[in-house]
Amino acid sequence: MSASASEKKDSTTEEKIKIAAKTVFYKKGFSATRTRDIAEEAGLNLALLNYYFRSKAKLFEIIMAETFSGFIGSMKVILDDEKTSLEQKVITIAERYIDFITVEPEIPTFILTEIRNNPEELLKRLPVKEIVNDSVFIKQFQEAVQNKEITEPNPLHFLMNLLGLVVFPFIVKPIIMGSRNLETEQFHALMQERKKKIPIWINMMFKA
Amino acid sequence: MSASASEKKDSTTEEKIKIAAKTVFYKKGFSATRTRDIAEEAGLNLALLNYYFRSKAKLFEIIMAETFSGFIGSMKVILDDEKTSLEQKVITIAERYIDFITVEPEIPTFILTEIRNNPEELLKRLPVKEIVNDSVFIKQFQEAVQNKEITEPNPLHFLMNLLGLVVFPFIVKPIIMGSRNLETEQFHALMQERKKKIPIWINMMFKA
């Protein structure tokens, strides 16, 4: 009884279109994807896209909104957890995001392209200022600075470094793989290693 | 006598088109730029693009090739310098690339988008394998590992971390700026700080 309703919804043509749109938009970005690509990917008639979503732009907006809220939502939860220490937050971010991006490897570049194409719209959609400044993380960071446990006073450096270490390798994955003839398996292994190493590196960089 | 020839060439309509194409392609990527955008940016008749460069695709290819060779060429030179130590190489990379990207801030995302759209073509064009594996840098790194001066045996982690720390903040610049209401000036100041801090961070992360 519990799953049947949602199962039915997942096979809806509306759902099919969204899934296909996600696949194609992630891979090619807004401008390079044609509505016909999405229809074909979904195995549906082209007119259904407009029937269910009005326009390519509207469909894209929905995919983007869901993607962003999924990506940044988890971040907010982690940064705002009163029960975890700063160190634990770093561990959780590295672990969760590496796992997440491993499953959906196109998301980082998709988001970064969208940042380029529409920075203002993006900032409206992502209340980064609030998420960062009002977070438990910031309080803990400032405390750690005051207690001289951390040498770097600027939390932006801390966050840039952490996220850079996590996300950057995925963005340049083809270069990494090409540089040493790695298979996908080996690349994933590298990223799994990083789940453990990133928190250690962050400690080494910032701990007094 | 020395500069006059090249000065003349720079005001050629062919040059004007390339400069305009660079501007527009960097900002919007291949699919989202219309040849009319480039013509307008250059203040020239649309047909001239095809007269001088045959097609949008050919023009793009030229811009891409020049961009890549500029970006990776400097890297090769730095990594292959027999006279500099590993530490010095890190300092040089951080300094040069932060200055370079500060002047041309759209280049990283341009390259990353191109990696996504055409990874195979890219790897043909960028002989990363040779640049990395046959470099003086790799020799020095392996030596340092053997001498136990460095704890991490995998040079890929070293390079990913270094380049991530340098490049990632520029890619997410609008988010960074939005997160604390920074002006461009302040963002640049942050990046200037990083020129000094990144080599120190790298040392802390990897030095035994």
Add this chain to the structure above:
DNA sequence: AAAATTTTTAATCATTTGATTAAAAATTTT
């Protein structure tokens, strides 16, 4: 200066592509 060549322009073409429409098919309601 005349002729030849190169460059530039305005107009137009052909294709691609997002979107619409009207009819057909499937489903739901009565």
Add this chain to the structure above:
DNA sequence: AAAATTTTTAATCAAATGATTAAAAATTTT
């Protein structure tokens, strides 16, 4: 089962866009 509603389809439209063409303008060669 008939009627009404919703969903799907094939055909088509209209605008955008990369490219071409033929003539005009500018430049170079003779």
